[in-house]
Amino acid sequence: MRDYRNSALRVLGMALTLAWAFCAAPPISANGTFWEGVSAGAQILIRLSAVGLIPCIVCILAPRLFDRKMLMWSILGAAVLWLAGWLGNMGVSASAPAPLLVILTFVNGTGTSFFLVFWGLALCRGDAERIERDFVLILVLVGLIVMVALGSPKAILDGVLAAIPVAVAASALMDGVVLPNDSLIRKGDGEVRGECEEAARVTLTPLVLSVAFSITIVSFVWCMFSLRHQELMVSKALLFGLGFMISGLAIWLFVKYSPSVGFVAAARWVLPVMACGLLFNGSEIPELLVAACLMLSVAHAAFEMILRMQVISFARKNQGDELLYVGWGFAAIMAGAFLGPSIYMVVTMTVAIDSLHLTLVVLAVLVGASSLLLLDVETRLGRSHSLNSYEKTSLSANDEIAATAGTAEAAQDITERYGLTNRECEILGMLLQGRSRPYIRDTLYVSISTVDTHVRHIYAKLGVHNKQELIDLAQQLGET
Structure with a gap:
């Protein structure tokens, strides 16, 4: 019973954290800025602060934050920073000094990044089938939260966003990994750690690079669509949440009927879906735009979640190095979430290229990536590193x-x-x-x-x- 309770808490905690990130991330205006009247350099710094990349790296370098002696204080501290940063952002205007905006967003991103790593480490404790089920449930729950939040008046939305850090911290404190003498990071014996370190040298770099590259492409394409159709995104905000729920169904089908749930297998169906959605980007037919919105949101949510699943898989394979894999894997996702919109902003502000030619260039990248993306990674890692293939044994x-x-x-x-x-x-x-x-x-x-x-x-x-x-x-x- 306790295992099911903890699983439910982890699903709820991760879903709330991800939903908050999608609902409260700094908006990008139609002219490619995050905040009106703020310089391009400050825009990029704000985006970097929002995704929590630097705090995530700090978490990797400070494993004591997840030790049983520090964990409760780490949770409370991260929740306070998260809430304080968000309330501070709500209390200032876009005309506030750029350094203040960067600092407040950085404080806010610190809390979210800590909890993303926390829930990633907690999910490593689940068994093989439960992890796959939990990720599907997380996506469905994120979709429900996003639909309710984005469909509510701004006052209600702000209240929900302010309450989420408290709810996430409460879920973390109730999770069994905190009670009473446990740690999120397991310690393997010398032989096991040696094997883990050897595997880490082989797999960590391609894992990080492939994840970052994939999320950069996905987030860049989403910016291309959402910024061109601001009116659609406002009037059809529920489509984004619905896309999350559909992506949960897509991952369930993918896990059930695909012989592989690794990077390459996911890219072979996600990237073509993105390309189809991008083809409708210039359409004037409302139905096609709605279809494009759904396809791109499904591809975005499904691919990001599949990559998180894969990161958890590698972390479970290398017990004793969970923080290394979860931390750098999630940091790679944050890096892609930063690079995609930032590159889009730089391209639209500095390069004289119309939307048609930009679409053609990105379509060419998607077609090429569908064929080549991560093939070398799959060859080097092999099927033994696919999701949940590792099952620890105490036998010699x-x-x-x-x-x-x-x-x-x-x-x-x-x-x-x-x-x-x-x-x-x-x-x-x-x-x-x-x-x-x-x-x-x-x-x-x-x-x-x-x-x-x-x-x-x-x-x-x-x-x-x-x-x-x-x-x-x-x-x-x-x-x-």
């Missing part, structure tokens, strides 16, 4: 080999007795080892839907109804 290497051989022998014996197919025999062996459905999916490179079909066939042939009955049957047959 020799014991694990012996256990695997024993379950393989038991699976082969059951196969001969009950006439299972070769694929069913493979899956049966992994089930007897206690492997999860995501692990079987990633190992055999088949979709979870296919895994479920094979499992149903195995249960039907053996006359059992769940995994425990299957294990009990295997033990009985092994004793005879």
Whole structure:
């Protein structure tokens, strides 16, 4: 019961934090500025402060913030900074000195970035299937919050945004990772840490670069659409929230029916959706603009969430280095959220290029990226690093080999007795080892839907109804 409670708290906390970021980020006006009357340099600094990139890096360099002795104070301090920065921003006008705007936004971004890293580390504690389910629920909840918030009068919206930091801090304090003698960051033994550090050297740099590049493209394209259709974005604000909810469904289908949930598999369907949405950018037909808004918001939300899922996957793979992976992975997302709009602002303000030619250039980038993006990363990382493929074991290497051989022998014996197919025999062996459905999916490179079909066939042939009955049957047959 406690696990489900903690899972619900983590879903709520992450959803509130992300919803706040999407609803309260500094708006970009039609002429490409975040604040009217503020210089271009100050605009970029404000955007950098808002996304929380620098505070996120500080979190990585200060792991003691997440230690059990400091965690409660870190949560309270981050919530105070978050709320103080937001209230300060509400109390000043756009004509306030640029340094003050930067400072207030930086303080505000410090709180949000801390909690994003906090919830990322907390999500690492979930099991394989629960993580995938939680990310779908997070997207749906973000969509609901965004729809309600953006569809409300400004006074109500401001009240909701002011209440969110308090709600997030309360969720964090109620989460079991804070009570009573636990830490968000697990410590592996020397051998495990050595393996983690070796893996980190191989995977961390391509992970960070690919995530940052992907989010930069996504946020740049969203700026191209939203700034050109300000009136649509105001009158159809609910479309953005609806896009989040649809993206939750898209990720559920992606996880269920795709044999891979890594970067490349996601890019192969997200980037073409973005390209289609961008094609309608210049249309004068309202229905096509609405369709474009939905496609771009779905692609934006789904791709960002899939990248967060992948970051969590790498962090779980390298236990003992969760902060390193979650911190730098989420920092890469923040960097992309900063670079995309900032590059768009610089391009529109300094380069004499019309919207048609800019659209054609970006479409060419999307088409190229759909074919080439992250292919090298997938080759280097392999399927063993796809979401949730890692499942920690306390067995030594020799014991694990012996256990695997024993379950393989038991699976082969059951196969001969009950006439299972070769694929069913493979899956049966992994089930007897206690492997999860995501692990079987990633190992055999088949979709979870296919895994479920094979499992149903195995249960039907053996006359059992769940995994425990299957294990009990295997033990009985092994004793005879």
